[in-house]
Amino acid sequence: MRRGARFWLQLGLTVLVCAFLVVPVVMSVLAGLSVNFFVGVRSGLTLRWVFEVWALYADTVYRSIGVALACLACTLVLGVPAAYVLVKRQNRWTRAIEELLVLPIAVPGLATALALILFYGQLGGFRTSWTFILVGHVLFTLPFMVRSVVAVMAAIDMKTLEEAAASLGAGFRERFFGVILPNARPGILAGSLMVVTLSMGEFNITWMLHTPLTKTLPVGLADSYASMRLEIGSAYTIVFFFMIIPLLVAMQYLSGDGGKRQGWNRAR
Amino acid sequence: MRRHLTRAGGPVWLLAPALAVFAAFWLLPMARLAAVGWSGPQGLAAYAAVITDANYFRSLASTVTLSLGVTAVTLAISSVAGVFLTRNDFPGKRWLVAMLTFPLAFPGVVVGFMVIMLAGRQGLIGDLSEWFLEDRIVFAYSMAGLFVGYLYFSIPRVILTVMAAAEKLDPALEEAARSLGASPWRVTRDVIIPGLAPALVSAGAICFATSMGAFGTAFTLATKINVLPITIYTEFTNYANFPIAAALSIVLGVITWAALALARSFAGSTVSAAA
Numbered sequence: 368m369r370r371g372a373r374f375w376l377q378l379g380l381t382v383l384v385c386a387f388l389v390v391p392v393v394m395s396v397l398a399g400l401s402v403n404f405f406v407g408v409r410s411g412l413t414l415r416w417v418f419e420v421w422a423l424y425a426d427t428v429y430r431s432i433g434v435a436l437a438c439l440a441c442t443l444v445l446g447v448p449a450a451y452v453l454v455k456r457q458n459r460w461t462r463a464i465e466e467l468l469v470l471p472i473a474v475p476g477l478a479t480a481l482a483l484i485l486f487y488g489q490l491g492g493f494r495t496s497w498t499f500i501l502v503g504h505v506l507f508t509l510p511f512m513v514r515s516v517v518a519v520m521a522a523i524d525m526k527t528l529e530e531a532a533a534s535l536g537a538g539f540r541e542r543f544f545g546v547i548l549p550n551a552r553p554g555i556l557a558g559s560l561m562v563v564t565l566s567m568g569e570f571n572i573t574w575m576l577h578t579p580l581t582k583t584l585p586v587g588l589a590d591s592y593a594s595m596r597l598e599i600g601s602a603y604t605i606v607f608f609f610m611i612i613p614l615l616v617a618m619q620y621l622s623g624d625g626g627k628r629q630g631w632n633r634a635r
Numbered sequence: 636m637r638r639h640l641t642r643a644g645g646p647v648w649l650l651a652p653a654l655a656v657f658a659a660f661w662l663l664p665m666a667r668l669a670a671v672g673w674s675g676p677q678g679l680a681a682y683a684a685v686i687t688d689a690n691y692f693r694s695l696a697s698t699v700t701l702s703l704g705v706t707a708v709t710l711a712i713s714s715v716a717g718v719f720l721t722r723n724d725f726p727g728k729r730w731l732v733a734m735l736t737f738p739l740a741f742p743g744v745v746v747g748f749m750v751i752m753l754a755g756r757q758g759l760i761g762d763l764s765e766w767f768l769e770d771r772i773v774f775a776y777s778m779a780g781l782f783v784g785y786l787y788f789s790i791p792r793v794i795l796t797v798m799a800a801a802e803k804l805d806p807a808l809e810e811a812a813r814s815l816g817a818s819p820w821r822v823t824r825d826v827i828i829p830g831l832a833p834a835l836v837s838a839g840a841i842c843f844a845t846s847m848g849a850f851g852t853a854f855t856l857a858t859k860i861n862v863l864p865i866t867i868y869t870e871f872t873n874y875a876n877f878p879i880a881a882a883l884s885i886v887l888g889v890i891t892w893a894a895l896a897l898a899r900s901f902a903g904s905t906v907s908a909a910a
Contacts, residue, residue: 373819377719384716384790385734391749391787392737394759398752405757445656448649456647464650471661473895474888475848477864481871481884482664485671502660509653539646568742570851575868585851589744592855597757604748611740619736 396608399601416602420591424603427587428610434497434583435566438504442562445505446512447555451547453513454520468513471506476571479506484575497581503572508565512558519554520547557621564614568607584610668881675878682882691866691883698863701778702846705785706839709793712786714835717797718827722806732798735791743788743851750784750856751775776857784852789842800834801827833902840898844891863887 399417402410449468453461471479480503488494528550532542548555570585577586584607591600673679685691720732741749754760754775764772774780804827812822828835850864858865863883871880 374723377715378723378725380712381716381719381731384712384794385731387753388738388787388791389734390759391752394752395748441656445653448646449653452646452650461650464654467662468653468657470892473844473892475850475864475884475891477848477850477867478665478668478884478888479661481867481880482668483660485877485881486664486667505656506661509657513653543646564740568740568745570742570744571849574850574854585742585744588742588748589851589855592744592748592751600748604745607745615737615740619733 392608395601395604397601398598399603399605401598404597404601416598417605420599420603420606423599424582424584424587424591424606427582427584428606430497430581431567431584431610434501434504435563437501438508438566439559439562441501441505442509442512443555443559446509446558447516447548447551450513450516450520450551450554451543454517454525465513465517469510472510476503476507476569477575479503480572480575495578495580500573500576500581500583503576504566504569507569507572508562511561511565515558515561516551516554519551519557523550525550553621557618560614560618560621564611564618567610567614669885671877672882672885673878675876675882677878681878682886684879685883685886691879694861694863694866695886697778697861698847701782701785701862702843705782705789705846706843709786709789709842710835710839713790713793713797713838714828714831716790717794718801718831720794721798721801735794738787738791739795741788743784743849743853744855746784746788747852747855749787750780750852754780754783776860778860780856781853781860781862784856785846785849788849788852789845793838793842796834796838797831800831804830836898836902840894844894847894848887848891 397408398404400412400414401408402413402415453465483499483503484494487499493499525547528546529542532546537545568585569583570589573583573586574589577583582590588600588603588607591603595603672681675681677684680687685695720728738746738749752758754773756773756775758773758775761771761773764770775783808830809822809826812826817825848864850868853860853862853865854868858869864887867880867883867887870876870883
């Protein structure tokens with residue numbers, strides 16, 4: 368098929384959009400690896416800034432991983448059973464509950480954070496601990512876990528599966544762990560990756576909830592952008608890229624093409 | 636008998652942990668936030684301050700204008716690119732799509748830094764403009780920079796939504812229109828855009844709500860940009876004006892929630908299905 372002017376115009380626009388997205392990423396990677404960004408790559412390549420970032424901010428990396436894993440554990444324990452009930456009992460009440468649980472992503476994180484501070488700010492031990500941040504992350508990521516598991520559970524014929532298991536004498540516990548969970552695995556996996564990735568990058572809530580001793584990676588990033596030289600901010604950004612790339616690759620691999628990537632719509 | 640088998644140990648209580656956490660850490664704190672909003676010297680009038688106070692109103696107006704602008708430009712660019720990527724096959728397409736997916740996981744702060752890379756003091760646009768125009772163009776630390784940042788944030792999301800929706804469109808409809816003599820423009824206007832409409836409405840609402848409430852990008856670029864989330868942050872942190880900060884954030888939350896709810900009533904279930 369001959370390709371007309373429209374094809375080339377649209378291709379041009381699409382390539383331009385990709386350049387807009389990718390060029391700054393490449394620039395920041397180069398900035399983090401060059402001796403002097405102002406002079407450019409000509410000044411030579413170095414890992415000095417990355418090491419400096421590690422010396423300054425390694426604790427934020429560990430804390431972010433810790434918060435993300437704890438957040439994953441919480442959303443699994445809270446979200447998977449909730450999703451099961453939401454699919455199993457579809458009525459006015461469960462639909463209302465589903466709506467409620469999504470509110471923390473329909474409302475700006477800033478509002479959620481202020482509310483948490485005004486309500487729990489006086490509880491000194493809680494306010495200054497990393498669990499305060501964890502609470503914010505769980506509120507923000509739980510809807511993603513629930514939606515992802517609901518989508519898969521709604522697609523499988525849970526009723527028949529459960530009845531078959533029940534007719535063979537399986538109690539509720541056996542059915543839930545032996546039949547429901549294994550069948551819902553794709554949704555649980557996709558939801559888990561989403562939760563970890565979102566928690567790792569969460570800033571809007573975390574910035575308000577953190578204390579100088581509970582900085583996470585994105586909080587440290589904001590800190591370095593504001594107060595460090597450009598090369599350090601860039602090197603720190605490289606560290607962040609390294610942490611999310613495996614998660615993104617896994618997500619891509621899981622979802623194949625299209626479909627579940629739409630979950631990103633509401634992620635901030 | 637069947638009912639009896641599967642309903643045994645009726646599992647409604649499995650919702651309890653999620654609901655308890657939600658009530659304790661979101662509903663109750665939000666109720667307190669709303670109460671703090673009218674606890675100040677102005678009382679309930681604090682909620683009207685976003686309209687009656689010239690400063691807050693300017694802040695609200697500029698945030699709404701910015702968000703509408705971002706939404707319009709994002710939808711226009713992403714629809715063209717999204718439909719193009721679904722309808723055409725060419726070498727390197729997979730790479731283009733992969734590049735579009737990478738920035739999805741960037742938090743607002745990183746997006747802000749990307750804008751600084753492009754349009755900051757040592758940015759690419761500055762270098763290029765100095766080279767060609769002998770005048771360094773720097774606009775990262777302003778409303779224009781924020782606009783570019785929100786485009787950066789929204790475009791990949793909306794392109795993926797458009798691609799998913801365009802895949803479900805029936806190409807036969809377009810062929811029928813074409814065979815009846817419709818010009819490419821008429822096919823776009825009368826077949827493709829109506830087909831994509833529900834996806835565009837829901838993606839647009841999400842884009843608008845996100846731009847209204849986002850905080851990280853503005854925070855990275857400049858804490859002086861006059862948008863509502865920054866105003867709230869400044870009132871809370873710098874002036875300890877809790878009633879106003881609370882009232883403004885409730886108002887902002889109602890706006891973003893309403894935008895999403897409205898879009899869903901127009902577009903059917905796609906908005907909720909998206910997340």
